[in-house]
Amino acid sequence: MVEHVGSTNPECVLDIRGLTKSFGTNVVLDGVSLTVERGKTVCLLGPSGSGKSTLLRCVNFLEKPDQGSIYLSGRRIGMREGGVIPMSTSELAQARARIGMVFQHFNLWPHLTVLQNLIEAPIHVQRRSRDEVVAEAEMLLERVGLTDKKDVFPNRLSGGQKQRVGIARALAMKPELLLFDEPTSALDPELVGEVVAVMKTLAEGGSTMLVVTHEMGFARETANEVVLMDGGRVVEKGQPSEFFTNPKTDRARQFLQRYVSA
Amino acid sequence: MVEHVGSTNPECVLDIRGLTKSFGTNVVLDGVSLTVERGKTVCLLGPSGSGKSTLLRCVNFLEKPDQGSIYLSGRRIGMREGGVIPMSTSELAQARARIGMVFQHFNLWPHLTVLQNLIEAPIHVQRRSRDEVVAEAEMLLERVGLTDKKDVFPNRLSGGQKQRVGIARALAMKPELLLFDEPTSALDPELVGEVVAVMKTLAEGGSTMLVVTHEMGFARETANEVVLMDGGRVVEKGQPSEFFTNPKTDRARQFLQRYVSA
Amino acid sequence: MTTAAFLSLLQGAGVTLVLSGAGIALGVPLGLLLGLIRWGRVPVLSPIVMVYVSLLRSTPAVTLCLLIFFAIPTMGIDIGPWTASVLTLGLNTAAFNCEIWRSGLNNFSPDQLEAARSFGMTPALRFRRIIFPQLWRACLPGLVNEMTLLIKSSPAIAVVGVVEITRAATRIGAQTYDPLPPMLVATGIYIVLIVVFVGLQRLTERLYGQAGAAA
Amino acid sequence: ATLAEIKARGYMIVATEDDYKPFEFMEDGKPTGFDNELLAEFRKTVPFEIRQEVIPWTGLLAGVSTGKYDVAVTAAMITKERVKSLDFSMPIADSTHYYAKRKGDDSIKEIKDLAGKTVGVQAGSAQLEKLPELEAMLAKTGGKLGKVVQYTSYPEAYQDLALKRVDFVVNTIINLRSLTKDKPDTFEIGQAVSGQTVPAWAVAKGNTELLALINSFMAEQRKSGNILKLQEKWLGQAFPDLPETYQP
Amino acid sequence: MTRDFGVVWEHADRLVEGLLNTIILTLVGASLALLIGSLVAILLMSSSRPVRLISQGIVDLMRCIPFLMLAYLAYYGLPSLGLNLDNWTAGLFAIVVYNTAYMAEIMRSIWIGLGRESIEAATAFGFRGPRLYTRIIFPQIFLAASPMIGNQLIQIIKDTAFLTIIAVPELTHAASSIQSQYFVPFAAFIAAVLIYWALCMLVEAGVFVVERLAEVRR
């Protein structure tokens, strides 16, 4: 396949082309291509070890891909235009600041309060004015229903609250794209609901999101597209309505089986 | 209610009567009564914070109850007969050795191999002969399908394997009663199955089990009785067939709702 | 430097090694005992240990040695220079070791302790079979660090007339009016002594590294 | 211990130093020097055993005053402060203070050149106490005492003198003579910077009988002229005119 | 004994002067050791193997050399290489070089246990270089390491006492000069111990405060 330059579709926020990544001899991503359009939510499903997390980590270059290219709103990530010279660390940092990431284990900064977690990167990475950022962060906290936890340290929060802070922290960067890596799988069943609810309002509010999840309910109801990965490849893509009721591949049928019995 | 002495039913392995426990002003258990008969499996359900873990911890006196009494096969636990004088630490240790416990986070001893984890307490607490215990432990490992991991340290095991070791370790004490505290909720969805399968064979093999779990499938298929707790009280008890299809209380209906959508 | 001078330095090295070894043999278990008292919040004893640790950590070894050697005999207990030296090094290092053991105990996994309790282990058995086998590995770097500091602070005991490495070097310097060469040789000997301890630590870490990782 | 106690238990404990050349120092691991040879003579005259402890200066006088050791067999300068808690024997030498300078340092030719120059002495020593006398001498010629650097022991001070970190070192003539004998190319002795000062052995305050025993031994040594020979041998000069007692 | 303490009291000004010098040495030495130690800790955690091995080697060497010897060599040894430091500079140099090694090792041991999560999140949010260290990594290290850093600060306070051998007039120097000049064997040292104890309690109080800060975040 010839690699075309730049994005053909101006509505494409994320455009991943032929991504390959191995750890030693273990091929974890094997030519993955994927696009996410502006305002759309794509759910990435797949069994453990299929490379979902690695894919997300490649998107913001926490892992360096072996081959393939990634474009964020038409601009190449990790490499300078042309794809030969790697970005400098400062260019990379600026590029990363355009992507918000929400982690399975929240990864909040334990030494900072909830509000400080939100304003840390906007002030020190994006160098925006403190007053503006604080005002915005307070609005975000209201949106995720945590205004009263503003000055509390993360250790005092329940898992669900932590993850809502994690989401607000990602939003505070005003990112063009939001990445979620299993945002609910470290939560008690009780607490999943509150986080899923926040994600739904985001999706409906027009955020562009790429979500790795085991929450089939969320994928079915909210995603614009569902992508199933297995063994480092995309095995099936489709509308959720199609995918869940009438999967095309055996692998997808097999995968969905597991969730029906629960 | 007048507290009656001793157990009236000789088939009763665990008999909890009017258990009360507070942390500070927070009343966590508020007069819980519960029995588990020989060879039966009771599932304890309930939302987070309803006191399930605290109840289990009271059973083997890891927490001291404020009021109420617990009988294991007719013998009082934690207190000497009469219920006024507390047991000495060595009496308590002997009583605890009659109860096997399986933890959410496995709590294996990392400095001991799998086999050593199994034989540690039987040899040093129950003072049984090493040869006998080792032979038995090897049989148990076969039963949970981990014979080949015998000499491996726990950090080399997957979550599911760790939990199977945890179960084998509890069985090695030949306990009269097995307690499980959310044995699968720290596991990836992939790995839940293998642990549930082991628990099912135990239940069918005649072990007496009290299981706190969020796995509704297990409760429905395996439990002889289901107990729903909320706010430190038992709100509904019943046969699983009854409970899941036709719950009597609003609280139970509400609780079950959450699991249907998933 | 003459051969005789060099030999006297080696002899000093022997003295340093023996006294430091005795100090460590006294201070490490004593520190563990003190650490357990603090960790277990044993009433009455725990605050006493706290003051002991605070005071001994801040007392320079020379001062402690002089006090032990000259002040204790006025209470009618006769004490020789070697006993005083071992007591000085041991009591001092015990205070630091108490803190090292204590932080190890504080960080010990409550989950594992709970498992041990629920399996009917008595406190003594828990300590012997579950805590200690893991604790010493976790504390080893800190303890060895403290052992290196103990060896280095051992010149203090020279005030009571024990001729260890530094004193032997000083004597040579005083005789020749040229203190630098013996000091250099002494430094070399210290490095050799301490490298042995650090190397033993690294070796133990490597041997037990795999089994010691958390489950 | 008192003489009676010493006789009862059969031995006496003396303390000597190990880095105070030429009075006491170690040669090939054995104590030697002026005091050690004098001690050997003393050993011959007493009816009990003498045990010797070799310790640094820091704890030495403290050990004698607390009774850990019976006699300080060292050249302890008799000073006002020390006589408050110790009793001193007959003086064993004359150790008037001189200054030593780097060989060939032309900026110092006489006492008045010392004004404003940096001086090294041992911390807490009798020598330190003599500095006011030097200050007084300098004042007469309108000079002032320069910076004073205190060392834990003299070898370091000499080292710094050679390294030009101090300009002169004040010590007793005896010590300085021993120094220049060993390092004639590096150091040289200047003039006296104090009045007469004498060192002696010391016992705990009030231990009169023991002191009397020591003094009778010393008198014996003076009479036989033996002590002069030892002084000649170790200190480079005999002191025949030492006083019987000395009040600081 | 009371007479002895009287003598010490009369010369309290010398103790105070020594104390001031001890405090200056400790403050300057500790700040520099912490600062440089942080930089060395970054080298110890470098992804480049040679950088790691070399910095590890230097740190281990420093931990093997007795402080006294280091001070001695800096003062009497360096002049033979043509570097003539005065006793203050040499003393500070020794304190800083020596404690930098211990501080760096302490910070490394905490850093290893810090967990990748918060650092990875910071990288994903565009933190890098100095900001990553000053905003995310070191605040957490200092919170977690306060008991051990406190231990080392106490070591620094006590290490300053060794500088008496190169004639830096710190507290022990003052105490031993009073004790041998006026012959008050214990009183001077007991006074010094009490002052050292007070200093160490200041450190302990600081550690206590930081530990409370860490605890509400743990």
Ligand SMILES: Nc1ncnc2c1ncn2[C@@H]1O[C@H](COP(=O)(O)OP(=O)(O)OP(=O)(O)O)[C@@H](O)[C@H]1O
């Ligand atoms: N840093 C790494 N070094 C080596 N192998 C790695 C690394 N990160 C991931 N892997 C391997 O890559 C494979 C894919 O991992 P990845 O975490 O992307 O899977 P996943 O689909 O996210 O799984 P899960 O659902 O368990 O999170 C696994 O086999 C894993 O062991």
Ligand SMILES: Nc1ncnc2c1ncn2[C@@H]1O[C@H](COP(=O)(O)OP(=O)(O)OP(=O)(O)O)[C@@H](O)[C@H]1O
């Ligand atoms: N040691 C303790 N000290 C103070 N409060 C405690 C303690 N242990 C538990 N609690 C409180 O007791 C209540 C019940 O806790 P418990 O762990 O028994 O609930 P649970 O039903 O097991 O919940 P989950 O499903 O989250 O495990 C909670 O509010 C909890 O905060």
Ligand SMILES: [Mg+2]
């Ligand atoms: Mg993953």
Ligand SMILES: [Mg+2]
């Ligand atoms: Mg629980």
